[in-house]
Every structure is written in C-alpha cells, then in structure tokens.
Amino acid sequence: MILALLLAAAAPSLSPAEATMTRTVDAEYERSVALLKELVDQNSGTLNLPGVEAVGRTMRRELEALGFTVSWKPMARVKRAGHLIAVHRGAPGTKRLLLIGHLDTVFEADSPFQRFVRRGDEAEGPGAGDDKGGMVVMLAALRAMQAAGTLKAANIEIVLTGDEEDSGDPNAIARADLIAAGKRADAALDFEGLAVEDGRDMGSIARRSSNGWTLTTTGRTGHSSGIFSAPVGDGAAFELTRILQRFRQELPEPNLTFNVGLLAGGATAALDKDGVRATATGKSNIIPATAVARGDFRTLSEEQTARVRTRMAAIVAAHAPGTGATIVFEEGYPAMPPTPGNRALLDRLNAVNRDLALPQMAALDPLKRGAGDISFVAGDVDGLVGLGPSSRGDHAPGETVDLASMRRQAKRAAILMTRLSRERR
CATH class of the missing domain: 3.40.630.10 (Zn peptidases)
Known part of the structure; x- marks a missing residue:
C-alpha cells in the first residue's frame, strides 16, 4: 500500500x-x-x-x-x-x-x-x-x-x-x-x-554582465637606443603590455573573465569609430608614442562589476614614470x-x-x-x-x-x- x-x-x-x-x-x-x-x-x-x-x-x-x-x-x-x-x-x-x-x-x-x-x-x-x-x-x-x-x-x-x-x-x-x-x-x-x-x-x-573598456597609454618617443633610460622611459607599448599583465595577475576571482580583443601601438595608433578596427604606424627604431587596447570583462553581480572597475582603474593610475595611461569603461549589459x-x-x-x-x-x-x-x-x-x-x-x-x-x-x-x-x- x-x-x-x-x-x-x-x-x-x-x-x-x-x-x-x-x-x-x-x-x-x-x-x-x-x-x-x-x-x-x-x-x-x-x-x-x-x-x-x-x-x-x-x-x-x-x-x-x-x-x-x-x-x-x-x-x-x-x-x-x-x-x-x-x-x-x-x-x-x-x-x-x-x-x-x-x-x-x-x-x-x-x-x-x-x-x-x-x-x-x-x-x-x-x-x-x-x-x-x-x-x-x-x-x-x-x-x-x-x-x-x-x-x-x-x-x-x-x-x-x-x-x-x-x-x-x-x-x-x-x-x-x-x-x-x-x-x-x-x-x-x-x-x-x-x-x-x-x-x-x-x-x-x-x-553574467558584459562590460567594455578601452585602455590608452602614451610615452616619450625618440630613437630606440634610448628605451628604458631615465629621460625616455619605457614607451607606450611596453607600458600597455605591463598594465595588461597586471590585469592578468591581479584581477582573477570567481565568476570573472576578462579579455583583450584588439590592440595596437606605434608612433601613431587609433581605433575606428566603431571600435572594431585599429590602425598604427611606426618603425622598429622609434619608441612608440601611443598604444591602445580594447576588451571586455564579465561578472556575476553589479557589486562585482564595481569592484573590478575600481581595481582596473587603480592599476592603470599607477603607470610607470615617463608614461601616461587612461582607461574608459563602456556601458554594457548588467548581470x-x-x-x-x-x-x-x-x-x-x-x-x-x-x-x-x-x-x-x-x-x-x-x-x-x-x-x-x-x-x-x-x-x-x-x-x-x-x-x-x-x-x-x-x-x-x-x-x-x-x-x-x-x-x-x-x-x-x-x-x-x-x-x-x-x-x-
């Protein structure tokens, strides 16, 4: 029964x-x-x-x-x-x-x-x-x-x-x-x-959310023989990659992914108006004056989104001497x-x-x-x-x-x- x-x-x-x-x-x-x-x-x-x-x-x-x-x-x-x-x-x-x-x-x-x-x-x-x-x-x-x-x-x-x-x-x-x-x-x-x-x-x-960002670095240009010297510094390309490496080392946490989808650097570098194509000019013996990278990051909550943005901005703000760096966050999909x-x-x-x-x-x-x-x-x-x-x-x-x-x-x-x-x- x-x-x-x-x-x-x-x-x-x-x-x-x-x-x-x-x-x-x-x-x-x-x-x-x-x-x-x-x-x-x-x-x-x-x-x-x-x-x-x-x-x-x-x-x-x-x-x-x-x-x-x-x-x-x-x-x-x-x-x-x-x-x-x-x-x-x-x-x-x-x-x-x-x-x-x-x-x-x-x-x-x-x-x-x-x-x-x-x-x-x-x-x-x-x-x-x-x-x-x-x-x-x-x-x-x-x-x-x-x-x-x-x-x-x-x-x-x-x-x-x-x-x-x-x-x-x-x-x-x-x-x-x-x-x-x-x-x-x-x-x-x-x-x-x-x-x-x-x-x-x-x-x-x-x-998860979808959030865009664009990172731009600048540096003192000149002959490549002066790279890393005190008067010149690291140049824009090395500074861009250094910041991206810090992202890779310091951002990881559960439910977060982040990606670099496009980058360029040289004597000149720019994204098109849609942000899907990059152009650059330069020579191997010229220290890059500018570099740009565009990517996204994805989170599981709006609190996580705010926290990741704050950490990324802090890393960018601590740019190396002789360089400049800015990051712009783009409106995306919430979590x-x-x-x-x-x-x-x-x-x-x-x-x-x-x-x-x-x-x-x-x-x-x-x-x-x-x-x-x-x-x-x-x-x-x-x-x-x-x-x-x-x-x-x-x-x-x-x-x-x-x-x-x-x-x-x-x-x-x-x-x-x-x-x-x-x-x-």
Whole structure:
C-alpha cells in the first residue's frame, strides 16, 4: 500500500488542459517549423533595420491572432530599428508574466549565410536558434495555451527587442521599455536558447554582465637606443603590455573573465569609430608614442562589476614614470545574479518536468552563459533563462537548431506559464 502511494506521488500528473497543450504542440510541430523557416529566410541583422522591422511584422501577425495588443516602438534615436511590444490582459489580480526575446541576429545583410536548410529534425540558418527559434517556441506555447483555454485569463507582456545582438546607445533609451515592463512583471521568462550539457537539458538562473573598456597609454618617443633610460622611459607599448599583465595577475576571482580583443601601438595608433578596427604606424627604431587596447570583462553581480572597475582603474593610475595611461569603461549589459527567486522559478519548471516525465534540470554554471536582455530587469523581477530551443554553432555560419527540442520547450513553457498566470499576486 505504501509503495503504491509513493509510486502514485511520483507519477506524471497533467491536468486535462495541460494534456491538451502537449497534444497541441505535437500537432502543430510542422506549422512551427514552417514559421521558423519564414523568419530565418528574412535577414534581420541588427543593422539591417528594414529586415528587423519585417520580422517584427511577422511576429505582430502571429501575436494579434492570439489576442495580443501589439505596438512597435521605433528606436531611431539610438540608430536601431525598434522593439515589438505585445500585451495580453487576463484576469485581474493574477501574476503578470514578462516574455523576452529578440528579432535581430548577428548575420547582417551582406553575410553569405542567409537561408534556412532543414535536415530532418535539425535545421541550419541565421538565427535559427538565436533567437528566431526562441520566438517560435514562445508562439507554440501561447498557441497551446489558447487551444487549452488557459491563455484567456493570463496577463502577459512580451518584449521582442530589435537590437539584442548590438544594443543601441545609450541603454537608458534602448532598454527603457524593457526595464519598465520588468517593473510591472511578477516573473520574467527569457526565450533564448536551451543549454544542454552532456546530453542533459539545463536550467539557467543567471547571466553574467558584459562590460567594455578601452585602455590608452602614451610615452616619450625618440630613437630606440634610448628605451628604458631615465629621460625616455619605457614607451607606450611596453607600458600597455605591463598594465595588461597586471590585469592578468591581479584581477582573477570567481565568476570573472576578462579579455583583450584588439590592440595596437606605434608612433601613431587609433581605433575606428566603431571600435572594431585599429590602425598604427611606426618603425622598429622609434619608441612608440601611443598604444591602445580594447576588451571586455564579465561578472556575476553589479557589486562585482564595481569592484573590478575600481581595481582596473587603480592599476592603470599607477603607470610607470615617463608614461601616461587612461582607461574608459563602456556601458554594457548588467548581470543577472542567481537569486533565491530565480532558483524558485527553476523549481517550478522542474515540477513541470516531473509531470511531463522529463529529467530534472540542474542549474547551469553562469560561466557558460553570455549576457542577455533579461539582465536589464533582473533587479526588479525573478527570472528564468533558456526557454528557447537547443542549438549549436550560434553566431557563426552553420548555426544549427535542434527542431525536436522545440516541442519539449514549448510544452514546458505553456504549462509553466499557465500555472504561474493562475497564481494571485
């Protein structure tokens, strides 16, 4: 008798509405794949503003059919296309959900990688996983809720940014609508890709920040025979590398990574206006007058970000005699720390996994997840990342999505959203 009770308690337990959702996701699988092809075949590189708007129109069509009120927020002020914002008003007094995704990809209009190619239950294409696959999962889950009758009472706001891969500047404008939505929400669900580790689906309750920096050093130029002498000093190039070496020796701590992505030095050295190309001139027998390096660092909390900035600035300030050194920090993505509230959301997702007879999802090491839009609301609302499909090779030609993973992700999302949306605030 006791064994029977234990087995009954451990058995999957879906309500009739939840069972309808799972059947709907399976029945509409090919429809979802066809929509993914439509989205992928429309280029929407961040700087292809008409392309981003076109993807936005497709998403508007799908969301309006589900009863959402949809608006487009232009972002010309930050030289980006804009954001799609969709609102579904449900029962008063129940939890409000914020769903996050993005319309753009890293593949611009001149990329040779442009088309959706299906191979069974996999497909490659620009943004097939990141994040057009995520948007398709979101829609599949919402359609399943509609079929089961659970969408009607749900309070849901969706923000699909048009510049997640290359945010407009400043973030105060580019992310104002997302931040405002986070303040209204009781839970945030991010539909970027599912993390898979050793064949197991993982839950993501944290994302690290992304912070840029540019280091510039100067020195007394002259004939190379005078290098290191008291009148001349070390020159700009040696001072740059000395400071970078101090970063390497003195900055390391848990959950922090830092990188030098670009550097140059010589009689002259400069970065282009976008900070992605460097030019330099000089000769082997001339002491460099200037050197420049650009990089990033990633942290797990805003407190860690502030601490690392302070340490980097102190190292730069202690430059060698006869040289100058300055560091400029660039606005980036904040951190999403692994809070108790985020862990509680993963517990709720794992309750869904149990009832779907799926394995439990452990929390992913945040070192294995990049920065993302949900971090802008992490200080205001509990969140969960990775509701999109599994994929590989993201951000590179050949990006490939596991189409079959869209099914289980849509089922998880539909049931989780239904359960959360029924709770009182």
